[in-house]
Amino acid sequence: MNSAIAIAIAACAFSLPEQLQGNHVVIQVTPTGFFKPSDGRDLPVSAWHIDRPLAIQLIERFEERKTRTVVDYEHQTLHKETNGQPAPAAGWISSLEWKDESGLWATVELTPKAIEYVSNGEYLYFSPVFVYDSRTGDVLDLLMGALTNKPGIEGMAEIELLAAATFGLPHEETQPMKKLLIALGLAETATEGEAIAALNAQIKFGADIRKAIAVSETADSETVIAACTALHQGSGKPDPAKYVPIESVQQMQTDIAALTAKIKDRDDKDVDSLIKTAIDDGRLPKTLEPWARELGGKDVAALTAYLDKAQPIAALTSTQTKGKEPQVDQETGLTDAEMAVCTAMGLTVDAFKAANTNA
Numbered sequence: 001m002n003s004a005i006a007i008a009i010a011a012c013a014f015s016l017p018e019q020l021q022g023n024h025v026v027i028q029v030t031p032t033g034f035f036k037p038s039d040g041r042d043l044p045v046s047a048w049h050i051d052r053p054l055a056i057q058l059i060e061r062f063e064e065r066k067t068r069t070v071v072d073y074e075h076q077t078l079h080k081e082t083n084g085q086p087a088p089a090a091g092w093i094s095s096l097e098w099k100d101e102s103g104l105w106a107t108v109e110l111t112p113k114a115i116e117y118v119s120n121g122e123y124l125y126f127s128p129v130f131v132y133d134s135r136t137g138d139v140l141d142l143l144m145g146a147l148t149n150k151p152g153i154e155g156m157a158e159i160e161l162l163a164a165a166t167f168g169l170p171h172e173e174t175q176p177m178k179k180l181l182i183a184l185g186l187a188e189t190a191t192e193g194e195a196i197a198a199l200n201a202q203i204k205f206g207a208d209i210r211k212a213i214a215v216s217e218t219a220d221s222e223t224v225i226a227a228c229t230a231l232h233q234g235s236g237k238p239d240p241a242k243y244v245p246i247e248s249v250q251q252m253q254t255d256i257a258a259l260t261a262k263i264k265d266r267d268d269k270d271v272d273s274l275i276k277t278a279i280d281d282g283r284l285p286k287t288l289e290p291w292a293r294e295l296g297g298k299d300v301a302a303l304t305a306y307l308d309k310a311q312p313i314a315a316l317t318s319t320q321t322k323g324k325e326p327q328v329d330q331e332t333g334l335t336d337a338e339m340a341v342c343t344a345m346g347l348t349v350d351a352f353k354a355a356n357t358n359a
Contacts, residue, residue, distance in 0.1 A: 025108050030139060049139065053189045071114075071144065090114035091114050209228075210224060
């Protein structure tokens, strides 16, 4: 027999309600917190105890049970083997509910005969049979209940032995697995399903770690730790074939920016020199200077190539009017010098005028 688990028949029975809801009755099974038997008998603990976390575990066990939980008369289910009398059911517990202010409650579906007994006041009390931890007094499970008129039952110790023989004592593992829940980072009120989900997540996490560090799926913790340590120590020495120090990249960016600035400054000076020389020697009309500067800003080589091919235009370097105002052609609107520029540059009159206007 497991010394940590015991079965109790609560002599502190609870009064049955005066009003029935059809064939159902809601009955108090335990109070909340610590409670003792009303007959004053000694217990292995100072008191029985139940709270919300314990009740949630108890209700889960009740709901997982495949057989219905019986309520009989005067605990006859426990006596039938010794007195040979039948043990008819007074009803069946259909559900359990925890109420913080008052404790554990059961909804019981009564038989027609039990309804008659209760309605006539022939049975006044409900006495539960529950499993508890003999070290802490924590109530762990509800085995059955009985309609009774004897809250204090004579020969209680003998009856509890009968209950243990009838139902069998559960293994200690049926207690709330508080330590396991704490280890999984869960609250003591966590359900079995939540505990299983958390455990599976831990197992998957371990498998993912082993896969990530390329060790065997069955590698133990020492092997995993050694592999992680090696990776950590090597992490400070990146592969030079794959990575460049950030300082080197930053210096390279600075050098490129400086070189780009120098090249632009040189190009600007080259463009100024090319354009000034071309205007002075008649290869570039003054009106085309803006265009030449735009081209030089984008492509100095293209401007150089253009000016290398351009021929000097005498009209751009000397005055052919001998101090007189230049004559404007009535048809084209251009002077003789401007027409000479058009001819030398291969420009139409309209193109020349457009360039001159933009200037």
